[in-house]
Amino acid sequence: MRNIKLVIEYDGSRYQGWQRLKTNDQTVQGKIETVISKMLEQDIQIIGSGRTDAGTHAKGQIANFHTDSNMTLQEMHKYINNYLPQDIVVKKVSEAAERFHSRYNTTGKKYTYYIWNHCIPSAFNRKYSVHIEENLDIELMKEAVKKLVGTHDFIGFSSLKKMKKSTVRTIEQINITKEGHMVKVDFIGDGFLYNMIRIIMGTLVEIGTKEKDIFCIDKVFETKTRAYAGKTLPAQGLFLEEVYY
Amino acid sequence: MRNIKLVIEYDGSRYQGWQRLKTNDQTVQGKIETVISKMLEQDIQIIGSGRTDAGTHAKGQIANFHTDSNMTLQEMHKYINNYLPQDIVVKKVSEAAERFHSRYNTTGKKYTYYIWNHCIPSAFNRKYSVHIEENLDIELMKEAVKKLVGTHDFIGFSSLKKMKKSTVRTIEQINITKEGHMVKVDFIGDGFLYNMIRIIMGTLVEIGTKEKDIFCIDKVFETKTRAYAGKTLPAQGLFLEEVYY
Numbered sequence: 001m002r003n004i005k006l007v008i009e010y011d012g013s014r015y016q017g018w019q020r021l022k023t024n025d026q027t028v029q030g031k032i033e034t035v036i037s038k039m040l041e042q043d044i045q046i047i048g049s050g051r052t053d054a055g056t057h058a059k060g061q062i063a064n065f066h067t068d069s070n071m072t073l074q075e076m077h078k079y080i081n082n083y084l085p086q087d088i089v090v091k092k093v094s095e096a097a098e099r100f101h102s103r104y105n106t107t108g109k110k111y112t113y114y115i116w117n118h119c120i121p122s123a124f125n126r127k128y129s130v131h132i133e134e135n136l137d138i139e140l141m142k143e144a145v146k147k148l149v150g151t152h153d154f155i156g157f158s159s160l161k162k163m164k165k166s167t168v169r170t171i172e173q174i175n176i177t178k179e180g181h182m183v184k185v186d187f188i189g190d191g192f193l194y195n196m197i198r199i200i201m202g203t204l205v206e207i208g209t210k211e212k213d214i215f216c217i218d219k220v221f222e223t224k225t226r227a228y229a230g231k232t233l234p235a236q237g238l239f240l241e242e243v244y245y
Numbered sequence: 246m247r248n249i250k251l252v253i254e255y256d257g258s259r260y261q262g263w264q265r266l267k268t269n270d271q272t273v274q275g276k277i278e279t280v281i282s283k284m285l286e287q288d289i290q291i292i293g294s295g296r297t298d299a300g301t302h303a304k305g306q307i308a309n310f311h312t313d314s315n316m317t318l319q320e321m322h323k324y325i326n327n328y329l330p331q332d333i334v335v336k337k338v339s340e341a342a343e344r345f346h347s348r349y350n351t352t353g354k355k356y357t358y359y360i361w362n363h364c365i366p367s368a369f370n371r372k373y374s375v376h377i378e379e380n381l382d383i384e385l386m387k388e389a390v391k392k393l394v395g396t397h398d399f400i401g402f403s404s405l406k407k408m409k410k411s412t413v414r415t416i417e418q419i420n421i422t423k424e425g426h427m428v429k430v431d432f433i434g435d436g437f438l439y440n441m442i443r444i445i446m447g448t449l450v451e452i453g454t455k456e457k458d459i460f461c462i463d464k465v466f467e468t469k470t471r472a473y474a475g476k477t478l479p480a481q482g483l484f485l486e487e488v489y490y
Contacts, residue, residue, distance in 0.1 A: 009368045057369075081366065089368045121326065123254045123334045124302075124373070 001066045004076070005096035006046070008032070008061040011087040013127050013236065017054040018061065028052075028088055032063070035083045039076065040069045049102045049109070049243040053195075055235035057128065060091075060110075062243040064102045100245075108172070108244040111187045113201045114237045118181035129182065130201075130237040136208030138178055144207045144214040145174040148200060156220035157200050157229055158193035167193055186241075195232055202230030246311045249321070250341035251291070253277070253306040256332040258372050258481065262299040263306070273297075273333055277308070280328045284321065285314045294347045294354070294488040298440075300480035302373065305336075305355075307488040309347045345490075353417070353489040356432045358446045359482045363426035374427065375446075375482040381453035383423055389452045389459040390419040393445060401465035402445050402474055403438035412438055431486075440477055447475030 010028050020029040029048055036044045049062040071079075077093040084090065114129035116122050121131050148171055155167040171189040178184070185204070187197055203220075206212040212230060219228040255273050265274040274293060281289045294307040316324075322338040329335065359374035361367050366376050393416055400412040416434040423429070430449070432442055448465075451457040457475060464473045 011368045059369075086366065086371050087368050089366050091365055120336055121331065121334050123256045123332050124304075126331050128369070 001068055001098070003064055003066055003096045003098055003100055004073075005062065005064045005092075005094050005100065005102070006032075006090050007092040008063060009059050009089045009091050010057060010061065011127070012052060012055050012057045014085075014087060015054065017056065018048055018050075018052040018058075028058075028061075029063075031084060031088055032080070032090075035080055036065065036076075038083070039079045040067055040071070042067070042069075047102045049106050052240055053198075053235045053238070056238045056240065057236075058240040060242040061240055062102045062106075062245075064096055064100060102243075105245050106191070106243055108188060108190045109192065109240065110242040110244070111192065111197050112239045112241050113185045113187070113197060113233070114239070115183040115185070115201075115205070116181055117178075117183050122181075125182065127236055128239075130234050132205055132209075134209045136183060136205065137210065138176060138183065138208065140210075140214065141204045141208045142176050144204055144217060145176060147214065147217040149174055152221055153224060154193050154196055156224045156226050157196050157203070159195040159199070159226070159232070160193055169193065169196075197238060198232045198235065199226070199229050201233040201237070204230070205233065206230040246313055246343070248309055248311055248341045248343055248345055249318075250307065250309045250337075250339050250345065250347070251277075251325075251335050252337040253308060254304050254334045254336050255302060255306065256372070257297060257300050257302045259330075259332060260299065262301065263293055263295075263297040263303075273303075273306075274308075276329060276333055277325070277335075280325055281310065281321075283328070284324045285312055285316070287312070287314075292347045294351050297485055298443075298480040298483070301483045301485065302481075303485040305487040306485055307347045307351075307490075309341055309345060347488075350490050351436070351488055353433060353435045354437065354485065355487040355489070356437065356442050357484045357486050358430045358432070358442060358478070359484070360428040360430070360446075360450065361426055362423075362428050367426070370427065372481055373484075375479050377450055377454075379454045381428060381450065382455065383421060383428065383453065385455075385459065386449050386453045387421055389449055389462060390421060392459065392462040394419055397466055398469060399438050399441055401469045401471055402441050402448070404440040404444070404471070404477070405438055414438065414441075442483060443477045443480065444471070444474050446478040446482070449475070450478065451475040 016026050018028045020027050044065050046063040046065040073093045080090045116125050116129040116131045117136050151170040153168045173188040175186040260273050261271050263273045265272050289310050291308040291310040318338045325335045361370050361374040361376045362381050396415040398413045418433040420431040
């Protein structure tokens with residue numbers, strides 16, 4: 001059996017997220033599986049590196065699937081992009097090692113969150129960022145970020161209820177940069193809990209507007225309580241940039 | 246009477262262009278006039294710096310209108326952006342001189358055309374560029390551009406039939422830059438004929454792929470014949486960047 005690996009880019013605006021649903025499927029996984037199954041004339045299930053929420057985008061989602069087809073990689077690549085809707089693009093098709101598994105083998109991920117920080121909204125960035133009118137204190141946000149980097153139990157920064165599995169994660173880097181009116185926040189870590197980046201972003205924004213002080217972060221870690229963190233920012237500002245193996 | 250000047254940004258994807266139509270209006274001008282007329286409780290017509298085609302975008306379209314309302318600029322700005330659809334944004338509202346006219350007073354315009362030049366399409370740039378798979382010879386295109394800059398009769402690079410009015414225009418600058426897979430072509434000139442930039446772009450692309458040689462440009466100028474120029478590239482790659490007065 002061949003194991004085929006895909007690098008996928010998608011504009012999540014029109015989709016209910018990555019993971020296939022049973023009914024009324026308007027998911028990225030569903031769209032791709034439909035095209036590949038038709039192409040190979042067999043029922044194909046693809047394994048993604050992880051879910052993304054409804055509205056979240058990806059520039060480097062990874063997935064793999066098994067097949068005994070002898071179609072060339074080039075033929076597959078051409079066919080898939082030809083039949084996928086234009087807002088989903090397979091950037092690369094390659095042969096992976098037999099035991100490669102897109103989800104189990106990840107060692108880390110990079111996400112980026114975009115904030116359009118200006119009193120006037122943007123006609124072009126509206127679907128790819130969240131609009132925050134109030135001026136953000138970037139220096140204060142950079143101070144706050146230092147408290148988040150490292151290994152912590154992030155349960156208070158997630159939408160999870162009490163979990164049996166570990167909710168300890170390591171964030172290796174958070175970088176905040178501003179270009180024009182766009183604030184870009186990069187996250188690199190070994191894994192992220194459900195809604196974790198969007199809640200961290202909500203907290204950072206409330207720190208940047210001085211609704212919260214930076215010590216609220218310590219409070220969330222100490223008490224493991226979601227209520228001390230900021231609001232969950234919308235999915236549309238979030239991009240899965242890269243998956244590491 | 247006050248003369249109010251607007252700087253307008255719009256994602257042209259959903260619109261039939263700038264200029265208002267009589268029926269089934271889905272135009273940028275129409276949307277803005279409806280909002281302003283409601284705001285001022287009087288029938289307002291706005292004067293744009295010029296038309297843009299269906300699907301063409303703008304980052305700095307200029308328009309003006311007259312009113313005797315005593316609403317403040319700030320109140321107007323807030324109201325207008327609040328009621329416009331999200332893909333049209335008024336970036337600035339200001340008081341113009343009594344005789345200022347958005348169309349008659351222009352001294353020049355800047356447009357940009359974007360080409361996504363890669364074998365794989367882009368999920369994010371699909372509405373804001375044209376996708377050309379074949380590798381473009383940028384150096385050759387830069388050579389060709391030298392023949393276009395200056396004062397010429399551009400009738401052969403337009404969709405106009407024989408005109409009574411002059412079709413002589415001056416292009417001051419054309420700059421081609423490439424960043425990653427995106428080729429960006431800036432045009433600055435005193436004015437552009439109907440479809441002129443899109444036809445010039447089609448010609449430059451055919452030169453870049455070597456379907457045409459650069460002397461076709463001389464031929465278009467000499468014969469004033471559209472047929473020697475390249476195809477008209479789609480509107481979606483074109484942005485009106487700035488209007489000069």
